[in-house]
Amino acid sequence: MKAAVLVFPGINRERDMARTLKLVSGTAPNMVWHAEHELPAGTDLVVVPGGFSYGDYLRCGAIAARSPVMDAVRTFAAKGGLVLGVCNGFQILCEAGLLPGVLMRNENLRFICRDVYLKVERSDTPFTRGYNAGQVIRVPVAHGEGNYIADGETIARLEGEGRVIFRYASPDGMIDPNWNHNGAINAIAGIISERGNVLGMMPHPENHVEEAIGRTDGRGLFAGIAEALEKAA
């Protein structure tokens, strides 16, 4: 795995992400500053980490999405390269037009920082091959704007094409408004692009990868990506 983790002013989860990538794949990622016009040669995974790029000014992710490095990411994604966006990274990918829809203020207006349960909808993507379809994983969220919406046509297309990859769920995998903490439409927590090579998700799988933390549910995602890349190489 030759990962590139993008770094924007105000991002604060890039080191968690780098630590996890090294832990799971054995190789430390390149940290790529937002002003770069190119990704390091041989990059096979771009990760847009969480945090508060540009202090969430204007709209979450809006300014970062227009950075020079995002043009390089767009080119990389257009060639089929794998792109993972977590939390603010998901917001940035939506603002950049790499994924449809938008992350709105949480329905209850609160910043929510706690563990949630996710139902993994599909295991046949490069991101989720480390899980079984229908499996429930427990991972943390930390966001004030995670309430996913898109127009009706887009939602119908996402659902019809099986592009909703993670949904907020109860511990036994039921989709229930009581377990949809931010009010996202159809309890959507993560989606992939039409081509299936760009994943955006609000929760932080990178924070549940070590026994010392108490849970390792997020490990499957990174191990799966590493495997997919090895297979493709």
Added chain:
Amino acid sequence: MFPAPASDSYGKSQVMKARVTVTLKTGILDPQGKAIEGALRSLGVEGVASVRQGKVFDIEIEGGDPKKAEALLKEAADKLLANTVIENYRVEVVG
């Protein structure tokens, strides 16, 4: 004693004042507007039927051509100021 800051509009050849107003599209849930609505009610401000929160950008534009200015403002709104998935915008050149 103090020189005028470089960003000050004094001394520039011509500057037009303009405004871009960004509002949420109808049907998009606005939790912030709802909270403000509730606060107004609890403050005893009577007769508020609903509140929707938006954004206003006051922009100074170089040059004196209002047509050009309007095109520039639309470009700014489409490229950055508004997310047209959920927001509408209106541009005005005030003069």
